[in-house]
Amino acid sequence: MKELIAKANILMETLPWIKRFYGKTIVIKYGGNAMVEEHLKKGFARDIIMMKYIGMNPVVVHGGGPQIGKVLEAMHIESQFIQGMRVTDSETMDVVEMVLGGKVNKEIVTNINLHGGNAVGITGKDGGLLKARKLEMTAINPDTLTPEIIDIGMVGEVESVDPSIIQGLKENNFIPVIAPIGGGLNGETFNINADLVAGKIAGALKAEKLILLTDIEGVKDKQGKLISTIDVQRVPDLINNGTISGGMIPKVNCCVEAIDAGVAKTHIIDGRMEHACLLEMFTDKGIGTAVARYKK
């Protein structure tokens, strides 16, 4: 009997959070590095279904960098990254579209549906969700030490988001699972970093939360200690003083952009932890790093 009451108490602890997030949109970016082990993939699918059944509107945006890398390697095509972006020629673009829009997207959809959810997989091309343009990248020329534009192929940036298709899916109780591929004005296909897509979609939906699942506990300080909250105003300093580097830079920047676009709170959490999403949503302290506007 005592055990049953303890269980009921644990369930009741989640009540304030369920009330708070009822009817709200939560955008979850599911990174390629976070989708490795079978039990984690199942746990993720079940967390998403749980959110849906208790009245939230989860929207999944996924990556798949390592999965693209594996296929390119098997095809003996070399991957090159500049400022965290994969240089994407037309052959690479075909592989990216095939892997992200095909295998990775459908695996997530299958897992969610297998565990009792109702997911629909789309890319940013479907329903005109993401209008993209070629990303103009600048880099310092080491000889002249002046900035110049470099061509990294079919890498895109989001020009605009039309969330109609997401609204339509929500009205019919489907869970959208979105691959980060966008269509250009002239029918081009663009490969877009999944963090950037998640940030833009969260902003366009005015989501309550943007959760970025990654392969580390959260943002760490120079001593390697987890920073549990970051005010958006502190972000430029943390980047300029080298605390935040590499793949974490686009992540925190997209959190800042999402907050500026009206998202209430953003989180960078460890996707290698079982039930990471639920722990973030339904516990007092949450896990990982929250990036938000704390000071006025």
Ligand SMILES: Nc1ncnc2c1ncn2[C@@H]1O[C@H](COP(=O)(O)OP(=O)(O)O)[C@@H](O)[C@H]1O
């Ligand atoms: N201050 C920091 N705190 C945590 N991770 C950091 C920090 N600065 C750089 N990183 C790096 O950023 C990585 C996460 O970015 P990335 O590998 O692109 O993730 P994903 O594949 O999930 O998109 C971490 O594994 C870590 O190596």
Ligand SMILES: CC(=O)N[C@@H](CCC(=O)OP(=O)(O)O)C(=O)O
């Ligand atoms: C332009 C660019 O780099 N696109 C990424 C898209 C996938 C992605 O972002 O996957 P993760 O979230 O798993 O890193 C790529 O080609 O790898």
